[in-house]
Amino acid sequence: MRALPIAVSALTALVATLTLTACDDGGSGDKGGKADSSASPAGSTACKADQVGQEVAASEAPAAGDTGSVSVTLTNRSGGDCTLEGFPRVDLTAGGTTWSLAPEESAQPEKLTLKPDETTAFTITYVRGPAGDAAKGAAVKTVKFGLPGAGADLSFPWKYGEVALRSESEPDASVGPLQRAGD
8 A cells, every 4th residue: 555655656746747848838948957037928028118108206315315216117008918127227317417327236136027007117226415516416307217128218307306426427326126016
């Protein structure tokens, strides 16, 4: 009787292995048992800037030296699945000067597949700079951002005060990875 449970366990393991092998997409080029993480689900492509809706909300830094955040929520309006992975490219513009934001240190982006009307979000974290001191703060007027794998950019007006400068070429701000939003 003891042999039966072992035989059933071995059979279950064999069926599970065969089932997983049958799930291979047939052309992924899978080597060494690792899945190709760059493959998109069937019918899914990179989310395009002209196929997403955007909503901006802020927890504004009230005074110079305080930290604030601006959340940008994106909704898939493409009518099909689309994928995103990584950090958006974010530029702050003040007058004729543009600064590119560094990704948030130690943040790990995840690969997201958005179905129609699903949302994702990223956050810009910044330190408010002193008003009227161009050496210590940038009077940002516009934020322009691009999605990973998409060519076109989106933008919105910056209404959250000056952004502190670490140096002439580096704002005291960073951008977080794209993450699933909502339920």
